[in-house]
Amino acid sequence: MGKSIVITSGKGGVGKTTIVGNIGAGLASLGKTVALIDVDIGLRNLDLILGLENRIVYNLMDVIDKTCKLSQALVKDKRFKDNLVLLPAAQTRLKEEVKIEDLKWVVNDLKKKYDYVILDSPAGIEHGFRMSTLSSDEAIIVTTPEITAIRDADRVIGLLESMEIFDPQLIINRVKYDMVKKGEMIHWKDIEEILSIKVIGIVPEDPYITISTNIGEPAILNDSSIGGRELRNIVKRILGEDIPLTIYQEKESFINRISNFFKREKK
Amino acid sequence: MRLFKRKSAKVAKDRISFVLDSDRLTLSPKQLDDLKKDFSKMVLKYIKISEDDLNVSIKREGKKTVIIAEFFLKQI
Numbered sequence: 415m416g417k418s419i420v421i422t423s424g425k426g427g428v429g430k431t432t433i434v435g436n437i438g439a440g441l442a443s444l445g446k447t448v449a450l451i452d453v454d455i456g457l458r459n460l461d462l463i464l465g466l467e468n469r470i471v472y473n474l475m476d477v478i479d480k481t482c483k484l485s486q487a488l489v490k491d492k493r494f495k496d497n498l499v500l501l502p503a504a505q506t507r508l509k510e511e512v513k514i515e516d517l518k519w520v521v522n523d524l525k526k527k528y529d530y531v532i533l534d535s536p537a538g539i540e541h542g543f544r545m546s547t548l549s550s551d552e553a554i555i556v557t558t559p560e561i562t563a564i565r566d567a568d569r570v571i572g573l574l575e576s577m578e579i580f581d582p583q584l585i586i587n588r589v590k591y592d593m594v595k596k597g598e599m600i601h602w603k604d605i606e607e608i609l610s611i612k613v614i615g616i617v618p619e620d621p622y623i624t625i626s627t628n629i630g631e632p633a634i635l636n637d638s639s640i641g642g643r644e645l646r647n648i649v650k651r652i653l654g655e656d657i658p659l660t661i662y663q664e665k666e667s668f669i670n671r672i673s674n675f676f677k678r679e680k681k
Numbered sequence: 682m683r684l685f686k687r688k689s690a691k692v693a694k695d696r697i698s699f700v701l702d703s704d705r706l707t708l709s710p711k712q713l714d715d716l717k718k719d720f721s722k723m724v725l726k727y728i729k730i731s732e733d734d735l736n737v738s739i740k741r742e743g744k745k746t747v748i749i750a751e752f753f754l755k756q757i
Contacts, residue, residue, distance in 0.1 A: 561693050561696060561697040561700075564697050564701075565697060565700060565701065565704070568701050568704065568705070569704065572705070575744065594690070596688075597688030597689070597690045597691065598688060598689050598690055599690055600690045600693045600694055600697075601690065604690075604694050608694070608697060608698060608701065610740075610741045610742070
C-alpha cells in the first residue's frame with residue numbers, strides 16, 4: 415500500500431505545482447512508482463510542468479463520471495519507464511462537481527498500485543483544498559519568505575490539524591540568499607520558528623525553473639540547476655534519508671567555482 | 682537616515698508575528714494589544730521590576746498556543 419501526500423499552500427503562486435512535478439519526477443527517477451493527481455480542476459497546469467500536455471486523453475472528471483477506467487486516464491511519463499503517471503484535472507469543469515468521496519476512492523485505488531500518490535492542491539482553503547487534504551495521509555506545505563505566504567501557510571497548518579493531518583512539513587521556496595544575508599529577506603530559521611513546523615527543504619530562487627517550465631522538463635532532471643539540486647535533497651528526505659538542510663550560496667564567481675573545483679579534486 | 686533604518690527582514694518578522702498572534706487567538710489587533718498590556722500590568726502588580734524589563738509574547742508550542750511573560754528576577 416502506497417502513501418498519499420498533499421502539497422498545499424493557501425496562497426497561490428508560491429510554486430506548488432512546480433514542486434509537485436519535480437518531487438514526482440525525482441521519486442520516479444530513484445525507482446519509486448508515483449501517481450500525480452492535479453486537483454486544480456478548471457485551472458490545470460501540472461501537465462505543462464511535466465511536458466505531458468499533448469498526451470492527455472481523459473481526465474479526473476472522466477474517471478469519476480465513469481466515462482473511462484482509471485487506468486485509461488493515467489498519462490504515462492516515458493522518461494521514467496512508466497514509473498511516473500499523471501492524472502490530469504479537467505480544464506472545463508468546476509471543482510465543486512467533485513465529491514470528497516469520489517476523490518478518496520481514486521486516491522485509494524492508486525495507492526494500491528503506486529508507492530506515492532501526490533496531490534497538487536489548488537490554492538485557497540475552499541472545497542478543492544479540503545478534498546485534496548481529506549484524501550491524503552500526509553501534507554507538505556509550500557511557502558515563500560514573504561509574510562503574505564507565511565500567514566496563509568499558518569492558516570493552512572491550523573486547518574490541517576482540524577482535519578486530523580498532523581505534523582505537516584514545510585518547503586520554503588524561492589529563497590534569495592544574498593537578500594537574506596543583507597537582512598532584506600526573512601531568514602528560514604525565523605520562518606521555522608514562527609510556524610513551528612519541520613522544514614524539509616529550502617529551495618533557492620533559480621532562473622532555470624522558468625526555462626524548465628518553458629520546455630516541460632522538471633528542473634530536478636538538470637544537474638546544473640541550483641533549484642533542482644535542492645529539490646533532489648527534498649526527495650531524499652521524503653524517502654527518509656537524513657540530509658542536513660543547506661542554503662545554496664549564490665553569486666559564486668566563475669573563477670571561484672573553478673578554483674574550488676580543483677581544490678576539491680586535490681583532496 | 683538609511684543607516685538607522687531597521688532591516689526590512691526584522692520588520693517583516695515583527696509584523697508577521699503580530700498578525701499570527703492576532704489570527705491564532707482570533708483577537709483584533711487592538712484587543713491583542715490590550716491583552717498584552719493588561720497581562721503586563723498584572724505581572725507588574727506582583728513582581729517588582731521595571732516595565733522595560735518585562736517581555737510579553739504569544740507563542741505556539743506544538744498544538745498549544747501560550748502566552749509568556751519573560752523577566753529576570755532580582756537576586757535577593
